[in-house]
Amino acid sequence: MSTDIQNPRSGKIAPQYRRGTGSKGNFEMFAWLFMRLSGVVLVVLIFGHLFVNLLVGEGIHAIDFGFVAGKWADPFWQFWDLAMLWLAMLHGTNGVRTIINDYAEKDATRFWLKVVLYAASFVIIVLGTLVIFTFNPCPVVNGVQLPGGFCPAP
Amino acid sequence: MSAELAEPASKIELPAHIGGGGEIPTFNITLRVRRYNPEVSEEPVWEDHQLTMYGTDRVLDALHKIKWEIDGSLSFRRSCAHGVCGSDAMRINGRNRLACKTLLKDLDTSKPITVEPIKGLPVEKDLIVDMEPFFQSFREVMPFLINKGHEPTKERLQSVEDRERFDDTTKCILCAACTSSCPVFWTDGQYFGPAAIVNAHRFIFDSRDDAGDMRLEILNDKEGVWRCRTTFNCSEACPRGIQVTQAIAEVKQAILARKI
Numbered sequence: 001m002s003t004d005i006q007n008p009r010s011g012k013i014a015p016q017y018r019r020g021t022g023s024k025g026n027f028e029m030f031a032w033l034f035m036r037l038s039g040v041v042l043v044v045l046i047f048g049h050l051f052v053n054l055l056v057g058e059g060i061h062a063i064d065f066g067f068v069a070g071k072w073a074d075p076f077w078q079f080w081d082l083a084m085l086w087l088a089m090l091h092g093t094n095g096v097r098t099i100i101n102d103y104a105e106k107d108a109t110r111f112w113l114k115v116v117l118y119a120a121s122f123v124i125i126v127l128g129t130l131v132i133f134t135f136n137p138c139p140v141v142n143g144v145q146l147p148g149g150f151c152p153a154p
Numbered sequence: 155m156s157a158e159l160a161e162p163a164s165k166i167e168l169p170a171h172i173g174g175g176g177e178i179p180t181f182n183i184t185l186r187v188r189r190y191n192p193e194v195s196e197e198p199v200w201e202d203h204q205l206t207m208y209g210t211d212r213v214l215d216a217l218h219k220i221k222w223e224i225d226g227s228l229s230f231r232r233s234c235a236h237g238v239c240g241s242d243a244m245r246i247n248g249r250n251r252l253a254c255k256t257l258l259k260d261l262d263t264s265k266p267i268t269v270e271p272i273k274g275l276p277v278e279k280d281l282i283v284d285m286e287p288f289f290q291s292f293r294e295v296m297p298f299l300i301n302k303g304h305e306p307t308k309e310r311l312q313s314v315e316d317r318e319r320f321d322d323t324t325k326c327i328l329c330a331a332c333t334s335s336c337p338v339f340w341t342d343g344q345y346f347g348p349a350a351i352v353n354a355h356r357f358i359f360d361s362r363d364d365a366g367d368m369r370l371e372i373l374n375d376k377e378g379v380w381r382c383r384t385t386f387n388c389s390e391a392c393p394r395g396i397q398v399t400q401a402i403a404e405v406k407q408a409i410l411a412r413k414i
Contacts, residue, residue, distance in 0.1 A: 017287035
Protein backbone atom coordinates (compact mmCIF):
# COMPACT_ATOMS: atom_id res chain seq x y z
CA MET A 1 0.00 0.00 0.00
CA SER A 2 1.52 3.26 -1.00
CA THR A 3 0.44 6.60 0.32
CA ASP A 4 1.58 9.85 -1.12
CA ILE A 5 3.06 11.87 1.70
CA GLN A 6 4.44 15.26 0.87
CA ASN A 7 7.74 16.59 2.01
CA PRO A 8 7.43 18.63 5.14
CA ARG A 9 7.67 22.41 4.67
CA SER A 10 6.78 22.06 1.03
CA GLY A 11 4.91 25.36 1.35
CA LYS A 12 1.86 23.83 -0.26
CA ILE A 13 -1.53 24.72 1.17
CA ALA A 14 -4.18 22.04 1.23
CA PRO A 15 -6.69 23.15 -1.45
CA GLN A 16 -9.70 23.37 0.89
CA TYR A 17 -7.88 26.05 2.90
CA ARG A 18 -7.03 28.30 -0.02
CA ARG A 19 -8.86 31.58 0.24
CA GLY A 20 -10.33 33.15 -2.86
CA THR A 21 -9.07 36.57 -3.77
CA GLY A 22 -10.46 38.92 -1.16
CA SER A 23 -13.90 40.26 -1.94
CA LYS A 24 -13.82 44.02 -2.00
CA GLY A 25 -16.52 46.02 -0.33
CA ASN A 26 -17.72 46.52 3.17
CA PHE A 27 -20.83 44.35 3.15
CA GLU A 28 -19.74 42.17 6.07
CA MET A 29 -18.81 45.25 8.08
CA PHE A 30 -22.21 46.87 7.56
CA ALA A 31 -23.95 43.57 8.26
CA TRP A 32 -22.05 43.34 11.55
CA LEU A 33 -22.88 46.92 12.43
CA PHE A 34 -26.55 46.47 11.47
CA MET A 35 -26.86 43.51 13.86
CA ARG A 36 -25.67 45.64 16.79
CA LEU A 37 -27.75 48.71 16.00
CA SER A 38 -30.96 46.85 15.07
CA GLY A 39 -30.53 44.73 18.20
CA VAL A 40 -30.57 47.79 20.44
CA VAL A 41 -33.58 49.30 18.64
CA LEU A 42 -35.44 45.97 18.72
CA VAL A 43 -35.07 45.72 22.49
CA VAL A 44 -36.94 49.03 22.82
CA LEU A 45 -39.55 48.17 20.17
CA ILE A 46 -40.31 44.66 21.42
CA PHE A 47 -40.48 45.51 25.12
CA GLY A 48 -42.57 48.58 24.31
CA HIS A 49 -44.87 46.35 22.25
CA LEU A 50 -45.19 43.78 25.05
CA PHE A 51 -45.78 46.48 27.67
CA VAL A 52 -48.53 48.23 25.72
CA ASN A 53 -50.27 45.01 24.67
CA LEU A 54 -50.03 42.96 27.84
CA LEU A 55 -49.68 45.28 30.83
CA VAL A 56 -51.36 48.60 30.17
CA GLY A 57 -55.06 48.94 31.04
CA GLU A 58 -56.87 45.62 31.13
CA GLY A 59 -53.68 43.98 29.96
CA ILE A 60 -53.86 40.67 28.18
CA HIS A 61 -57.67 40.42 28.52
CA ALA A 62 -58.13 43.42 26.25
CA ILE A 63 -56.52 41.76 23.27
CA ASP A 64 -58.90 40.83 20.51
CA PHE A 65 -59.49 41.68 16.88
CA GLY A 66 -60.85 45.09 17.81
CA PHE A 67 -57.79 45.90 19.90
CA VAL A 68 -55.48 45.25 16.94
CA ALA A 69 -57.80 47.16 14.61
CA GLY A 70 -57.74 50.11 16.99
CA LYS A 71 -53.98 50.11 17.17
CA TRP A 72 -53.54 50.02 13.42
CA ALA A 73 -55.89 52.95 12.99
CA ASP A 74 -53.13 55.04 14.54
CA PRO A 75 -50.18 55.93 12.24
CA PHE A 76 -47.87 55.82 15.27
CA TRP A 77 -48.52 52.12 15.85
CA GLN A 78 -48.45 51.44 12.12
CA PHE A 79 -44.94 52.87 12.03
CA TRP A 80 -43.96 51.06 15.24
CA ASP A 81 -45.11 47.67 13.96
CA LEU A 82 -43.60 48.30 10.54
CA ALA A 83 -40.21 49.13 12.09
CA MET A 84 -40.45 46.06 14.30
CA LEU A 85 -41.32 43.83 11.34
CA TRP A 86 -38.53 45.07 9.10
CA LEU A 87 -35.81 45.19 11.74
CA ALA A 88 -36.71 41.81 13.23
CA MET A 89 -36.90 40.16 9.82
CA LEU A 90 -33.62 41.63 8.55
CA HIS A 91 -31.90 40.97 11.88
CA GLY A 92 -33.11 37.38 11.93
CA THR A 93 -32.36 36.77 8.27
CA ASN A 94 -28.83 38.07 8.63
CA GLY A 95 -28.33 35.93 11.74
CA VAL A 96 -29.46 32.79 9.93
CA ARG A 97 -27.31 33.79 6.94
CA THR A 98 -24.20 33.81 9.14
CA ILE A 99 -25.21 30.47 10.68
CA ILE A 100 -25.57 28.99 7.18
CA ASN A 101 -22.19 30.45 6.20
CA ASP A 102 -20.62 28.97 9.33
CA TYR A 103 -22.16 25.53 9.27
CA ALA A 104 -22.96 24.57 5.67
CA GLU A 105 -20.10 22.43 4.44
CA LYS A 106 -20.78 22.33 0.70
CA ASP A 107 -21.10 25.40 -1.50
CA ALA A 108 -24.25 24.04 -3.16
CA THR A 109 -25.91 23.39 0.21
CA ARG A 110 -24.98 26.88 1.31
CA PHE A 111 -26.40 28.44 -1.85
CA TRP A 112 -29.76 26.64 -1.73
CA LEU A 113 -30.26 27.20 1.99
CA LYS A 114 -29.73 30.90 1.40
CA VAL A 115 -32.14 30.94 -1.53
CA VAL A 116 -34.84 29.41 0.71
CA LEU A 117 -33.99 31.85 3.49
CA TYR A 118 -34.13 34.96 1.31
CA ALA A 119 -37.35 33.85 -0.40
CA ALA A 120 -39.06 33.19 2.94
CA SER A 121 -37.90 36.52 4.37
CA PHE A 122 -39.01 38.39 1.28
CA VAL A 123 -42.51 36.90 1.35
CA ILE A 124 -42.96 37.63 5.06
CA ILE A 125 -41.69 41.21 4.82
CA VAL A 126 -43.86 42.04 1.80
CA LEU A 127 -46.93 40.33 3.23
CA GLY A 128 -46.48 41.94 6.64
CA THR A 129 -46.02 45.39 5.15
CA LEU A 130 -49.14 44.99 3.03
CA VAL A 131 -51.18 43.89 6.03
CA ILE A 132 -50.09 46.87 8.11
CA PHE A 133 -50.94 49.42 5.41
CA THR A 134 -54.00 47.90 3.76
CA PHE A 135 -55.64 46.61 6.91
CA ASN A 136 -59.36 47.28 6.92
CA PRO A 137 -61.24 46.10 9.99
CA CYS A 138 -64.66 46.53 8.41
CA PRO A 139 -64.44 45.04 4.92
CA VAL A 140 -67.48 45.06 2.71
CA VAL A 141 -67.81 41.86 0.70
CA ASN A 142 -70.35 41.76 -2.16
CA GLY A 143 -72.05 44.81 -0.78
CA VAL A 144 -72.52 43.16 2.61
CA GLN A 145 -70.81 44.53 5.70
CA LEU A 146 -69.03 41.73 7.60
CA PRO A 147 -70.17 41.60 11.22
CA GLY A 148 -68.07 43.30 13.86
CA GLY A 149 -69.29 45.06 16.98
CA PHE A 150 -66.84 47.91 16.58
CA CYS A 151 -67.74 48.79 13.03
CA PRO A 152 -70.00 51.71 12.40
CA ALA A 153 -73.49 50.61 11.40
CA PRO A 154 -74.04 50.91 7.63
CA MET B 155 45.94 10.09 47.65
CA SER B 156 44.92 11.39 50.99
CA ALA B 157 43.66 8.84 53.35
CA GLU B 158 39.99 9.36 54.10
CA LEU B 159 37.67 11.33 51.89
CA ALA B 160 34.45 12.44 53.47
CA GLU B 161 31.59 10.57 51.96
CA PRO B 162 29.37 12.71 49.68
CA ALA B 163 26.10 13.68 51.29
CA SER B 164 24.01 11.80 48.76
CA LYS B 165 25.68 8.52 49.59
CA ILE B 166 24.80 8.58 53.25
CA GLU B 167 22.20 5.96 53.82
CA LEU B 168 19.29 7.12 55.87
CA PRO B 169 17.17 4.76 57.90
CA ALA B 170 13.87 4.00 56.24
CA HIS B 171 11.75 5.90 58.74
CA ILE B 172 13.53 9.20 58.03
CA GLY B 173 13.47 9.04 54.26
CA GLY B 174 10.60 10.28 52.16
CA GLY B 175 10.47 13.90 53.28
CA GLY B 176 11.11 15.22 49.79
CA GLU B 177 9.70 12.24 48.00
CA ILE B 178 7.56 12.96 44.97
CA PRO B 179 4.27 11.09 44.98
CA THR B 180 3.54 8.75 42.11
CA PHE B 181 0.20 7.83 40.61
CA ASN B 182 -1.12 5.70 37.80
CA ILE B 183 -2.80 7.24 34.80
CA THR B 184 -4.36 6.07 31.58
CA LEU B 185 -3.29 8.17 28.64
CA ARG B 186 -5.67 7.82 25.69
CA VAL B 187 -3.84 9.04 22.59
CA ARG B 188 -5.40 9.61 19.17
CA ARG B 189 -3.21 7.69 16.74
CA TYR B 190 -3.26 8.19 12.98
CA ASN B 191 -0.92 6.72 10.43
CA PRO B 192 -2.01 7.14 6.81
CA GLU B 193 0.37 4.36 5.74
CA VAL B 194 -1.50 1.84 7.89
CA SER B 195 -5.09 3.04 8.04
CA GLU B 196 -7.14 5.98 6.89
CA GLU B 197 -9.03 5.91 10.18
CA PRO B 198 -7.54 7.35 13.35
CA VAL B 199 -7.81 5.16 16.45
CA TRP B 200 -7.62 5.68 20.20
CA GLU B 201 -4.79 3.92 21.97
CA ASP B 202 -4.62 3.51 25.75
CA HIS B 203 -1.41 3.39 27.79
CA GLN B 204 -1.20 2.71 31.53
CA LEU B 205 1.64 4.75 33.00
CA THR B 206 3.07 5.41 36.43
CA MET B 207 3.91 9.09 36.61
CA TYR B 208 5.23 11.51 39.21
CA GLY B 209 3.45 14.47 40.73
CA THR B 210 5.80 16.85 38.94
CA ASP B 211 5.18 15.35 35.48
CA ARG B 212 3.41 17.08 32.63
CA VAL B 213 1.41 15.58 29.78
CA LEU B 214 4.54 15.97 27.65
CA ASP B 215 6.48 13.74 30.09
CA ALA B 216 3.80 11.07 29.71
CA LEU B 217 4.09 11.30 25.92
CA HIS B 218 7.88 11.04 26.21
CA LYS B 219 7.52 7.98 28.40
CA ILE B 220 5.39 6.31 25.74
CA LYS B 221 7.70 7.33 22.89
CA TRP B 222 10.96 6.49 24.66
CA GLU B 223 9.99 3.39 26.59
CA ILE B 224 6.89 1.81 25.04
CA ASP B 225 6.18 2.76 21.42
CA GLY B 226 8.73 4.76 19.46
CA SER B 227 6.35 5.28 16.56
CA LEU B 228 4.25 7.85 18.46
CA SER B 229 4.74 11.21 16.73
CA PHE B 230 4.28 14.65 18.16
CA ARG B 231 5.98 18.03 17.93
CA ARG B 232 7.88 19.62 20.76
CA SER B 233 10.98 21.73 20.88
CA CYS B 234 11.76 23.68 24.04
CA ALA B 235 9.38 21.77 26.32
CA HIS B 236 9.05 24.87 28.49
CA GLY B 237 6.00 26.67 27.12
CA VAL B 238 7.84 29.12 24.89
CA CYS B 239 8.32 27.60 21.44
CA GLY B 240 4.64 26.83 20.83
CA SER B 241 5.26 23.46 19.16
CA ASP B 242 3.22 21.13 21.34
CA ALA B 243 -0.27 22.58 21.32
CA MET B 244 -2.73 19.70 21.48
CA ARG B 245 -6.25 18.93 22.56
CA ILE B 246 -5.99 17.51 26.08
CA ASN B 247 -9.24 16.34 27.70
CA GLY B 248 -11.07 18.27 25.00
CA ARG B 249 -9.28 21.58 25.57
CA ASN B 250 -6.45 23.10 23.60
CA ARG B 251 -3.34 23.43 25.75
CA LEU B 252 0.41 23.07 25.58
CA ALA B 253 1.42 19.54 26.63
CA CYS B 254 4.52 21.01 28.29
CA LYS B 255 2.51 23.37 30.50
CA THR B 256 -0.19 20.97 31.63
CA LEU B 257 0.61 19.12 34.86
CA LEU B 258 -0.90 15.66 35.08
CA LYS B 259 -1.88 16.24 38.71
CA ASP B 260 -4.12 19.12 37.62
CA LEU B 261 -6.14 16.78 35.39
CA ASP B 262 -8.64 14.18 36.55
CA THR B 263 -6.34 11.15 36.85
CA SER B 264 -9.20 8.81 37.84
CA LYS B 265 -10.38 8.85 34.22
CA PRO B 266 -8.37 8.32 31.03
CA ILE B 267 -6.66 11.52 29.88
CA THR B 268 -7.37 12.07 26.20
CA VAL B 269 -4.75 13.59 23.92
CA GLU B 270 -5.71 14.52 20.36
CA PRO B 271 -4.22 16.67 17.62
CA ILE B 272 -5.59 20.23 17.46
CA LYS B 273 -8.79 20.42 15.42
CA GLY B 274 -9.43 22.11 12.10
CA LEU B 275 -6.05 21.49 10.47
CA PRO B 276 -5.19 18.39 8.38
CA VAL B 277 -3.62 15.66 10.54
CA GLU B 278 -0.36 14.31 9.13
CA LYS B 279 0.49 11.67 11.70
CA ASP B 280 -0.67 11.05 15.28
CA LEU B 281 -0.54 14.45 16.98
CA ILE B 282 1.16 16.30 14.12
CA VAL B 283 -0.99 18.57 11.96
CA ASP B 284 -0.22 20.52 8.81
CA MET B 285 0.36 24.06 10.09
CA GLU B 286 0.76 25.57 6.61
CA PRO B 287 -2.80 27.04 6.32
CA PHE B 288 -2.31 28.59 9.74
CA PHE B 289 0.99 30.21 8.78
CA GLN B 290 -0.38 31.33 5.42
CA SER B 291 -2.99 33.46 7.22
CA PHE B 292 -0.24 34.72 9.53
CA ARG B 293 1.88 35.77 6.54
CA GLU B 294 -1.06 37.51 4.87
CA VAL B 295 -1.40 40.10 7.62
CA MET B 296 2.26 41.12 7.09
CA PRO B 297 3.56 40.47 10.61
CA PHE B 298 6.60 42.73 10.36
CA LEU B 299 7.35 46.41 10.96
CA ILE B 300 6.65 48.63 7.96
CA ASN B 301 7.93 52.17 8.39
CA LYS B 302 7.88 54.71 5.59
CA GLY B 303 10.09 57.27 7.29
CA HIS B 304 13.85 57.50 7.14
CA GLU B 305 15.81 54.76 8.75
CA PRO B 306 16.97 56.08 12.11
CA THR B 307 20.62 55.72 13.12
CA LYS B 308 19.55 54.56 16.56
CA GLU B 309 16.67 52.39 17.74
CA ARG B 310 13.13 53.60 17.10
CA LEU B 311 12.05 55.22 20.33
CA GLN B 312 8.57 54.75 21.73
CA SER B 313 6.88 55.99 24.87
CA VAL B 314 5.94 53.55 27.62
CA GLU B 315 2.24 54.20 26.97
CA ASP B 316 2.60 53.55 23.23
CA ARG B 317 4.39 50.29 23.98
CA GLU B 318 1.75 49.33 26.52
CA ARG B 319 -0.98 49.70 23.88
CA PHE B 320 -0.09 46.44 22.12
CA ASP B 321 1.80 44.67 24.90
CA ASP B 322 -0.74 41.85 25.27
CA THR B 323 -0.53 40.74 21.65
CA THR B 324 3.29 40.63 21.63
CA LYS B 325 3.05 37.51 23.79
CA CYS B 326 1.86 35.25 20.97
CA ILE B 327 4.00 32.15 20.38
CA LEU B 328 2.08 30.93 17.29
CA CYS B 329 1.10 27.62 18.82
CA ALA B 330 -2.28 27.65 16.96
CA ALA B 331 -4.20 26.74 20.13
CA CYS B 332 -6.55 29.70 19.53
CA THR B 333 -7.19 29.26 15.81
CA SER B 334 -7.76 25.52 16.20
CA SER B 335 -10.23 26.10 19.05
CA CYS B 336 -12.38 28.42 16.93
CA PRO B 337 -15.64 26.82 15.73
CA VAL B 338 -15.75 29.17 12.75
CA PHE B 339 -12.30 27.99 11.66
CA TRP B 340 -13.34 24.34 12.13
CA THR B 341 -16.08 24.49 9.50
CA ASP B 342 -14.20 25.47 6.37
CA GLY B 343 -10.76 26.74 7.35
CA GLN B 344 -11.33 29.94 5.38
CA TYR B 345 -11.43 32.31 8.37
CA PHE B 346 -8.15 34.16 8.99
CA GLY B 347 -8.32 32.94 12.57
CA PRO B 348 -7.57 34.54 15.94
CA ALA B 349 -3.79 34.11 15.74
CA ALA B 350 -3.45 36.07 12.49
CA ILE B 351 -5.66 38.85 13.87
CA VAL B 352 -3.67 38.97 17.13
CA ASN B 353 -0.45 39.36 15.18
CA ALA B 354 -2.00 42.04 12.97
CA HIS B 355 -3.16 43.82 16.15
CA ARG B 356 0.41 43.80 17.40
CA PHE B 357 1.44 46.02 14.44
CA ILE B 358 -1.80 47.94 13.84
CA PHE B 359 -1.54 49.48 17.31
CA ASP B 360 2.24 49.97 17.20
CA SER B 361 2.94 53.71 16.96
CA ARG B 362 6.12 53.01 14.96
CA ASP B 363 4.29 51.14 12.21
CA ASP B 364 2.86 52.87 9.12
CA ALA B 365 0.96 50.03 7.43
CA GLY B 366 -1.97 49.76 9.84
CA ASP B 367 -4.44 50.78 7.12
CA MET B 368 -3.23 48.02 4.81
CA ARG B 369 -3.62 45.43 7.54
CA LEU B 370 -7.10 46.71 8.43
CA GLU B 371 -8.08 46.48 4.77
CA ILE B 372 -6.86 42.86 4.64
CA LEU B 373 -8.86 41.96 7.75
CA ASN B 374 -11.99 43.71 6.41
CA ASP B 375 -12.26 40.68 4.08
CA LYS B 376 -15.37 38.55 4.29
CA GLU B 377 -13.18 35.89 5.92
CA GLY B 378 -11.62 38.49 8.22
CA VAL B 379 -12.61 39.87 11.62
CA TRP B 380 -16.34 39.94 10.81
CA ARG B 381 -16.48 36.16 10.96
CA CYS B 382 -15.62 36.32 14.66
CA ARG B 383 -18.68 35.28 16.69
CA THR B 384 -17.12 36.20 20.07
CA THR B 385 -17.41 32.71 21.51
CA PHE B 386 -14.25 33.36 23.56
CA ASN B 387 -12.86 29.87 22.80
CA CYS B 388 -9.62 31.51 21.68
CA SER B 389 -9.14 33.54 24.87
CA GLU B 390 -9.71 30.40 26.93
CA ALA B 391 -7.33 28.33 24.84
CA CYS B 392 -4.42 30.79 24.76
CA PRO B 393 -1.56 29.35 26.85
CA ARG B 394 -0.07 32.83 27.15
CA GLY B 395 -3.24 34.36 28.56
CA ILE B 396 -3.67 36.82 25.70
CA GLN B 397 -7.12 38.44 25.66
CA VAL B 398 -7.61 37.30 22.06
CA THR B 399 -11.30 38.13 21.73
CA GLN B 400 -10.65 41.62 23.02
CA ALA B 401 -7.84 42.10 20.50
CA ILE B 402 -10.22 41.03 17.70
CA ALA B 403 -12.85 43.48 18.99
CA GLU B 404 -10.27 46.29 18.95
CA VAL B 405 -9.40 45.51 15.34
CA LYS B 406 -13.12 45.53 14.44
CA GLN B 407 -13.49 48.95 16.06
CA ALA B 408 -10.40 50.24 14.28
CA ILE B 409 -11.86 49.18 10.92
CA LEU B 410 -15.21 50.81 11.76
CA ALA B 411 -13.53 54.02 12.95
CA ARG B 412 -11.60 54.21 9.70
CA LYS B 413 -14.58 53.58 7.42
CA ILE B 414 -17.23 55.65 9.16
